[in-house]
Amino acid sequence: MAGLTPRQAGGFVTRFAPSPTGPLHLGHAYSALLAHDMARAAGGRFLLRMEDTDSERSKETYEAQILDDLEWLGIVWDGPLHRQSCHIAAYNQRLTPLEARGLLYPCGCSRGDIRAALAAPQEGVPHLTYPGTCRGRDMASRQPSDALRLNLAAALDQIAPPCFSETGPAHRGEHIVDREQSLSQIGDVVLSRKGENIVAYFLASALDDADHGITHVIRGEDLFEFTPVQVLLQKLLGLPTPIYHHHRLIRDEHGKRLAKRDDARALSKFRTEGATPQNIREMVGL
């Protein structure tokens, strides 16, 4: 509960937001348990959200396994599960004010590039900063297969530099979104892709955090670098910004962070071998 004031603790709402693109491993277990423990300690709420907007990589079998693993860990979520894939049209509608402010442009660049930008950031996969090839295009030229990108420089010009509070161990403190760093490290992110009726992780996650009244986003440190663009989107759309808590990552014996495809550390494997939820807590240092 480090970093929380009594005022914040009164209305504490957090969430666990897995992408059902693989089985949960020890790193996810740590994230879910930490968020759950912090919510319960604060007398707050813990919500569960399935970030399944990547229709190609999300699988129902993974979702079923995730829910089963969470229940096994003793995690009880408040309210119904929010499945992002059921709300795609609503997310896309929220882009209207950004379009009206001239902050979006259509982009027909390669699918591989776009998919990399659309997917929830994956551990170990570097994020590609878009080179801006289509930035000069106007919305009227949008083709059915085009994605929509945020013109990040224009967005940063329209508002005062957004800021956010971080309570996680590595970056604790107040952060002002740095223009040059955002432009070079994040760039013009994809927000949606019309032809496939897909909305990007950045947008859906930022909207859900605001709409669900999330006061504290508790998630892995690998997502810290994407926080500025989410905070920027919240500011542009007049939405509240939560407090962020990026926690340490669970690493393997070589110091490498765990990946979805790292089946050796899948929770299901430990379960099959007879581990108890308490064993898992001890393994992740809780």
Ligand code: GLU
């Ligand atoms: N869906 C993301 C993931 O599984 C987490 C996003 C978040 O917590 O904001 O990595």
